[in-house]
Amino acid sequence: MPTQSEMLAAKTLADPRWAALVARDASADGRFFYSVETTGVYCRPSCGARTPRPQNVAFHATAAAAERAGYRACRRCRPGEPSLAEQHTLMIAELCRFIESSEQPPTLAELAARANLSGHHLHRVFKAVTGLTPKQYALSHRAKRMRQELSRSSSITEAIYSAGFNSNGRFYESSDRVLGMTPSSYRAGGAKRRIVFAVGECCLGSILVAATERGVCAILLGDEPDHLARELQDRFPRAELIGGDRDFEQLVARVVGFVEAPRLGLDLPLDIQGSAFQERVWQALRQIPPGSTQSYREVAERIGAPRSVRAVAGACAANPLAVAIPCHRVVRTDGSLSGYRWGVERKRALLDREAEQCERARE
Numbered sequence: 001m002p003t004q005s006e007m008l009a010a011k012t013l014a015d016p017r018w019a020a021l022v023a024r025d026a027s028a029d030g031r032f033f034y035s036v037e038t039t040g041v042y043c044r045p046s047c048g049a050r051t052p053r054p055q056n057v058a059f060h061a062t063a064a065a066a067e068r069a070g071y072r073a074c075r076r077c078r079p080g081e082p083s084l085a086e087q088h089t090l091m092i093a094e095l096c097r098f099i100e101s102s103e104q105p106p107t108l109a110e111l112a113a114r115a116n117l118s119g120h121h122l123h124r125v126f127k128a129v130t131g132l133t134p135k136q137y138a139l140s141h142r143a144k145r146m147r148q149e150l151s152r153s154s155s156i157t158e159a160i161y162s163a164g165f166n167s168n169g170r171f172y173e174s175s176d177r178v179l180g181m182t183p184s185s186y187r188a189g190g191a192k193r194r195i196v197f198a199v200g201e202c203c204l205g206s207i208l209v210a211a212t213e214r215g216v217c218a219i220l221l222g223d224e225p226d227h228l229a230r231e232l233q234d235r236f237p238r239a240e241l242i243g244g245d246r247d248f249e250q251l252v253a254r255v256v257g258f259v260e261a262p263r264l265g266l267d268l269p270l271d272i273q274g275s276a277f278q279e280r281v282w283q284a285l286r287q288i289p290p291g292s293t294q295s296y297r298e299v300a301e302r303i304g305a306p307r308s309v310r311a312v313a314g315a316c317a318a319n320p321l322a323v324a325i326p327c328h329r330v331v332r333t334d335g336s337l338s339g340y341r342w343g344v345e346r347k348r349a350l351l352d353r354e355a356e357q358c359e360r361a362r363e
Contacts, residue, residue, distance in 0.1 A: 005055045012054035020045045021057070027307075029083040033060045035071040042066035047077035085307065091115055092129040096137065105138035131277045131305030131312075140276045195236055198244035199225040200252040202259045203353070204346050207322075208232060209252045210241075215269030219255060219322045221342040235320065259323055262290040262354045266324055274318065277308070281315035288329045291358030293351065295333045317341055323350070 002010070012018050020028040028045040035042040036052045042060065043049060060066040063073070063080050073080045082090070095111055111126075111134055112119040126134050195217065197210035208228035210218040218235060220228045233241060244252070251268075258266040274282065280303045288294055294302070300312045316327040319341065328347045332338050340347035 009053070009055040012057050015059065017045070017059050018054065018057070022051055024048065026083070026085055029085060033063055033066050033079055034058065035060060035066050035069065040071055041074045042071040042079060043074040044077045044079045044083060046083075047074055047079075049074065049076055088125050089129055089307075092126055095126070095134070096130070099134070099138050100141050105135070105142065108134055127304055128307055129305075131280065131300075131303060131308040136276045193236065193239040194242065195232075195239045196242045196244045196248050197229070197232055198249050198252045199228060200249070200256050202256045204259060204342075204349060207252070207256060207259070209244075209255050211248075211251065212271045214271035216251075216321065216324060217271040218320050219324055220320070221322050221346055255323065259350070260353075262350075262357055268324060270321065270324060272321060272325075274315070277305075277311060278315040278318060281312055282319060282325045285316070285319075285325050285327055285330065288326060290326075290354045293329050293331045293335070295335075296330055296338075297333055299330055313338070329354075 017028070017032055017034070019025075020032075021034055024046045026046040031045075033042050033044060034052075035058045037056045037058070038052070042063070058069070060069065066079075067073075095115060098111070098114065099106060106114075108119045108123060112122045115122050117125070123133060126132075126137070130137055132140065193212060195210050195212055197208060197218075199206055199208045201207070204221055205223050206221070206225045206228055208218065208220040208222075208225070208231075209216060210220075210232055218232055220231055222228045222231070254268070255266065272279075272282070281299065284299055284303050296309045296312045296316075297306070300306050300309045303312075305311070312330075316330055317339070319325050319327045322328075322342055328340060328350045337344050337347055337351075
């Protein structure tokens with residue numbers, strides 16, 4: 001018959017929080033605390049102290065709960081104070097507000113001096129928290145300001161200077177990337193944008209493919225063709241939508257062929273604009289091969305932003321190009337399926353089909 005100590009150890013070892021404690025997982029800081037009976041102290045999961053024996057450990061939801069149980073704060077990890085990750089998040093949030101309120105994008109040296117950190121350290125921390133470098137964040141914010149100014153300024157030139165660009169030339173060099181179209185077209189609400197589309201059928205139901213002269217701008221899945229057409233119209237309310245001809249329908253056939261046989265590959269020119277962070281996520285998704293999956297955390301780590309797991313999930317949800325940008329290949333850490341813009345059942349069907357095709361190729 002097991003002893004009480006052995007039963008306590010078994011209970012602790014079965015608790016998923018024990019694994020975070022052993023791994024000194026900083027991402028678990030704030031989610032729980034643990035106390036050690038033999039020392040009388042409580043710690044964060046990331047504490048660098050020697051790993052205690054499991055039979056001596058108890059878990060607590062908050063630091064206050066640990067103190068009510070009679071434990072004192074560890075002097076090494078200081079669990080009663082904000083964690084280093086929380087301190088970094090607050091610091092970067094303040095720097096983001098500073099960037100947004102500046103007339104001209106501040107330099108890395110100016111930001112580092114404000115944060116009392118070296119430029120290299122700040123660059124690394126800023127990217128880990130936001131998923132962007134300070135320069136990318138400043139450019140993304142300036143692009144947002146440009147869109148706002150174009151909507152309310154009396155002229156394009158006024159909007160350019162109000163958004164913080166030093167000259168017309170510097171803005172026009174990047175206007176296509178920033179706006180996805182010319183400034184005059186953007187001011188007209190994209191009214192001059194010409195989008196060709198067609199609807200086909202595949203194993204997942206109806207599929208709509210739309211493209212501009214630059215590339216495919218939407219791949220939508222659903223049950224009703226009319227609903228997909230309305231969704232496209234809602235997405236591009238001022239654009240000129242044109243039904244595709246026979247040549248365009250061949251493009252739709254290529255997309256359908258990829259859904260039916262993922263190993264064929266789908267290399268298409270794309271016309272898609274998002275934030276700098278979204279575009280980095282979408283690029284990472286295109287590098288996940290058929291038959292493989294990655295967790296949201298793995299994608300965040302891959303783009304150098306390990307703390308941006310929720311933002312990665314948001315970028316997946318904002319993806320308007322089903323299968324071309326394979327957000328269906330991103331799953332939870334435990335491998336289970338989470339939400340999918342076009343339905344979890346379609347996500348499961350896509351993954352099953354890809355896995356089946358890859359298995360056949362290995363035989």
